[in-house]
Amino acid sequence: MADSRQLYQEVILDHNKKPRNWGTLVQPTHRSEGLNPLCGDHIFLTLQLNDQKIEAIQFEGESCAICKASASMMTTRVKGQNVEQAQQMVAEFRDMATGKLDVDHTEHHLGRLTVFSGVRDLPTRVKCAILPWHTLQAALHSKSSVSTESGAENV
Amino acid sequence: MNTSLSSSSQKPINEFDVHRIRDEFPILSLNIKGKPLVFLDNAASSQMPQIVMDRWLCYQRSEHANIHRAVHYLSETATAHYEAARTTVQRFINARQSCEIIFTSGTTESINLVAQSWGRQFLKPDDEIILTTLEHHSNIVPWQMVAQACGAKIRVVPMFDNGELDLEAYAKLFNSHTKIACFTHVSNALGTLNPVAQMVATAREHGVVSLVDGAQAVPHLSVDVQALDCDFYVFSGHKLCGPTGIGVLYAKASLLESMPPYKGGGDMILSVSFEKTTYAPIPAKFEAGTPPIAAAITMAAAIDYLSGIGLDRIQAYETRLLQYATEQMKALPGVSIIGTAAQKAAVLSFKLDGVHPHDVGSLLNDDGVAIRTGHHCAQPVMQRLKIAATSRASFAFYNTFAEVDVLIKSIERVKLIFG
Numbered sequence: 001m002a003d004s005r006q007l008y009q010e011v012i013l014d015h016n017k018k019p020r021n022w023g024t025l026v027q028p029t030h031r032s033e034g035l036n037p038l039c040g041d042h043i044f045l046t047l048q049l050n051d052q053k054i055e056a057i058q059f060e061g062e063s064c065a066i067c068k069a070s071a072s073m074m075t076t077r078v079k080g081q082n083v084e085q086a087q088q089m090v091a092e093f094r095d096m097a098t099g100k101l102d103v104d105h106t107e108h109h110l111g112r113l114t115v116f117s118g119v120r121d122l123p124t125r126v127k128c129a130i131l132p133w134h135t136l137q138a139a140l141h142s143k144s145s146v147s148t149e150s151g152a153e154n155v
Numbered sequence: 156m157n158t159s160l161s162s163s164s165q166k167p168i169n170e171f172d173v174h175r176i177r178d179e180f181p182i183l184s185l186n187i188k189g190k191p192l193v194f195l196d197n198a199a200s201s202q203m204p205q206i207v208m209d210r211w212l213c214y215q216r217s218e219h220a221n222i223h224r225a226v227h228y229l230s231e232t233a234t235a236h237y238e239a240a241r242t243t244v245q246r247f248i249n250a251r252q253s254c255e256i257i258f259t260s261g262t263t264e265s266i267n268l269v270a271q272s273w274g275r276q277f278l279k280p281d282d283e284i285i286l287t288t289l290e291h292h293s294n295i296v297p298w299q300m301v302a303q304a305c306g307a308k309i310r311v312v313p314m315f316d317n318g319e320l321d322l323e324a325y326a327k328l329f330n331s332h333t334k335i336a337c338f339t340h341v342s343n344a345l346g347t348l349n350p351v352a353q354m355v356a357t358a359r360e361h362g363v364v365s366l367v368d369g370a371q372a373v374p375h376l377s378v379d380v381q382a383l384d385c386d387f388y389v390f391s392g393h394k395l396c397g398p399t400g401i402g403v404l405y406a407k408a409s410l411l412e413s414m415p416p417y418k419g420g421g422d423m424i425l426s427v428s429f430e431k432t433t434y435a436p437i438p439a440k441f442e443a444g445t446p447p448i449a450a451a452i453t454m455a456a457a458i459d460y461l462s463g464i465g466l467d468r469i470q471a472y473e474t475r476l477l478q479y480a481t482e483q484m485k486a487l488p489g490v491s492i493i494g495t496a497a498q499k500a501a502v503l504s505f506k507l508d509g510v511h512p513h514d515v516g517s518l519l520n521d522d523g524v525a526i527r528t529g530h531h532c533a534q535p536v537m538q539r540l541k542i543a544a545t546s547r548a549s550f551a552f553y554n555t556f557a558e559v560d561v562l563i564k565s566i567e568r569v570k571l572i573f574g
Binding site for chain 2: 003004005007008013016017038039040041042062063064065066122124125128
């Protein structure tokens, strides 16, 4: 198992402390709620789409640093992108976090989000990093909620 | 025999020698990421000493066959050890008779057995089940399931901010509809040690049956079910240095006799035909199929091991350890202890300002420190305290004061990282 200190880098700690695009849009066209019952990560995502372009995106909720920083950096990354580009990034981020995409040797669109690549070595934290992206995917598909446990309760 | 060597190398019998105890647990010498394991997740599951592991091996090597069936040597041997394990458990909690001990797969199954067998037999529409805010999900969900099936209602004992139950409110919940009161002996999330003897007495004054969840109590203090006078007492093997997959339901014999079987199968019958089946007497009536024989015998070895040290000495040592950990934790700015009941078992739940428990858990793991983070399967406690999760250090008698220091240092490092 990797040392998690490699994951808690300055950029992640900064986004955790000062999340970007924090809040809820007044008139969103799309919204979704993401829940990770395992650790209690719970986020709300609102989007404003215009002609297939993400014009505005905001999130809020209660979550661990990995989840919050992932959500914050996701919003800055997908803002201004079209739906197709955003979905491409969702797929790439998911593949990076689960170890299927080698960001060092494969072309990708994740930019600084590669700071999360180390999460693949921390199996219990993969879901924290991916939750915002699942929630974005659900919002784009007009689903109102998503859970990392597919609704199953973990006791 | 060199008696002088043994007498000089051994400490007086009354001294609690934690280092000698630790040597008996192979897993405690593990290194995690190059650092010595500091195992503080004992409330979830405890570790097993070599002598208890050896018991399992010995059983498989020279004693195993199916029980209560054949007339051959091994079957008789296995049966004798299995039934001796029942007697060990009986003595451990001071039950009147060994037939009052039912082996189950664990605390969860024990509670489900009572809920499904006793509950479906005796609960009628509008009857009431008393639970407490402190319960683990395993002492909530089985009751919700049977309440739904029988039309019964659940009433909940409120909790104060410090994690103690409101006993005045508890006493007021009883009425003519109340049929059973179920409560935990020790809270897994906060460590609160409930005054269960008093709570059982209150139930008895109202002619109400009581169930005590002892999963978190039996590893830490000596339990006497006759002194408590509870109707049901349940616990698991893996929390008291035994294996997983084995647990205990204690119930008064008269109650067990009044209850229908919970599962059907072999070993729980006297005779079977397609017209009529006659059930075996207790405890066999509740142990359908081949039971976890090796696990039961190994759990008994774990009980013998703990009894050999002495539960009173274990409790005294853990009380000092908890006190030390509590003082150290209190001295850390930005750290708050969740659960400050006057009477507690060795559980320390805490929160760090501005840091999610999951991040705390991951970073402590870098220092080899194993704690639990989350809602601890006790979401009603978290909802009551308006928090999503806590970090929880839970101690066993094999933990040391030096390990508490490692925990505190590791928390300080997390605080530094998060600024």
